[in-house]
Amino acid sequence: MRIRFTKMQGAGNDFVVLDETRQRLELSPAHYRQLADRHFGIGADQILSVRPSPAPGVDFEYVIHNADGGQVEQCGNGARCFARYVVDKGLARGQRIRVQTLSGVIEPQLNPDGRVTVDMGAPVFDLPAVPFDAAGLSPHREGDWHQWHLALEVDAESEIVAVAVLSMGNPHAVLEVADVEQAPVHGQGPAIEHHPRFPKRVNAGFMQVVDRGRIRLRVWERGVGETLACGTGACAAVVAGIRLGRLDARVDVETRGGLLTIEWAGGDAPVRMTGPAMTVFEGEIELQE
Numbered sequence: 371m372r373i374r375f376t377k378m379q380g381a382g383n384d385f386v387v388l389d390e391t392r393q394r395l396e397l398s399p400a401h402y403r404q405l406a407d408r409h410f411g412i413g414a415d416q417i418l419s420v421r422p423s424p425a426p427g428v429d430f431e432y433v434i435h436n437a438d439g440g441q442v443e444q445c446g447n448g449a450r451c452f453a454r455y456v457v458d459k460g461l462a463r464g465q466r467i468r469v470q471t472l473s474g475v476i477e478p479q480l481n482p483d484g485r486v487t488v489d490m491g492a493p494v495f496d497l498p499a500v501p502f503d504a505a506g507l508s509p510h511r512e513g514d515w516h517q518w519h520l521a522l523e524v525d526a527e528s529e530i531v532a533v534a535v536l537s538m539g540n541p542h543a544v545l546e547v548a549d550v551e552q553a554p555v556h557g558q559g560p561a562i563e564h565h566p567r568f569p570k571r572v573n574a575g576f577m578q579v580v581d582r583g584r585i586r587l588r589v590w591e592r593g594v595g596e597t598l599a600c601g602t603g604a605c606a607a608v609v610a611g612i613r614l615g616r617l618d619a620r621v622d623v624e625t626r627g628g629l630l631t632i633e634w635a636g637g638d639a640p641v642r643m644t645g646p647a648m649t650v651f652e653g654e655i656e657l658q659e
């Protein structure tokens with residue numbers, strides 16, 4: 371089967387975008403893995419499918435698959451690229467759209483400067499909803515919140531890390547580190563992703579607080595590995611930093627692929643994420659059966 375695609379990136383987190391507004395492509399997990407493969411396919415961290423509105427009051431459905439072929443609930447950098455795509459392709463009626471995801475409705479909006487702001491909804495702290503199994507663990511109190519001590523096995527050595535746990539529609543564990551460039555992202559990242567206390571696995575964020583309005587962040591993404599940026603990871607890190615008393619309500623997040631700005635007023639307020647969204651190229655690919 372031959373299909374058309376658009377390659378996009380948001381702060382270096384890269385995507386293959388597929389237009390399924392007129393016809394479902396009915397792709398298998400193996401097809402998504404081929405599209406994401408950097409040697410045998412196009413190369414991407416996630417595959418984003420644009421589908422027609424599934425319900426009154428929303429404009430589109432946004433379906434996300436990780437590079438490993440698994441479907442996931444949310445993708446923040448992808449949401450900005452999704453908005454840029456539907457506007458540039460003339461599929462959207464205005465600059466502000468409502469989009470159904472597996473974890474709820476999000477509202478991206480194109481800004482005059484070309485960046486995109488997304489209302490990502492409120493963070494979720496209910497541990498079973500993340501999901502995170504805290505049975506038998508004692509929380510370590512910080513700010514108005516707490517962190518959890520997890521035992522990890524990394525290169526046959528036992529290590530303990532303190533993580534803040536929350537959902538931005540998808541699960542996140544956030545660790546504070548002194549220097550993000552020296553952080554053991556490729557050692558601790560996969561150990562946290564597959565830790566048995568996270569039954570759906572987890573995205574692991576390594577956050578260095580520069581000052582109350584700026585952090586540096588690297589994220590080991592579930593189903594992908596380290597990416598140049600993770601939008602929901604940036605939201606989760608800033609929310610965690612605010613609740614732990616380290617950050618103010620508006621924070622610039624430096625990632626290896628670019629700058630994101632995250633705003634959160636606390637409580638049930640939605641998290642707002644602003645950042646770039648660009649088309650890289652378009653083409654056709656023959657999918658293996």
Ligand SMILES: N[C@@H](CCC[C@H](N)C(=O)O)C(=O)O
Pocket residue numbers: 383415416436442443444445446447448540541573591592593594597599600601602603
């Ligand atoms: N790149 C993303 C997150 C994509 C999904 C994530 N890997 C997961 O499995 O939850 C972002 O920008 O948020």
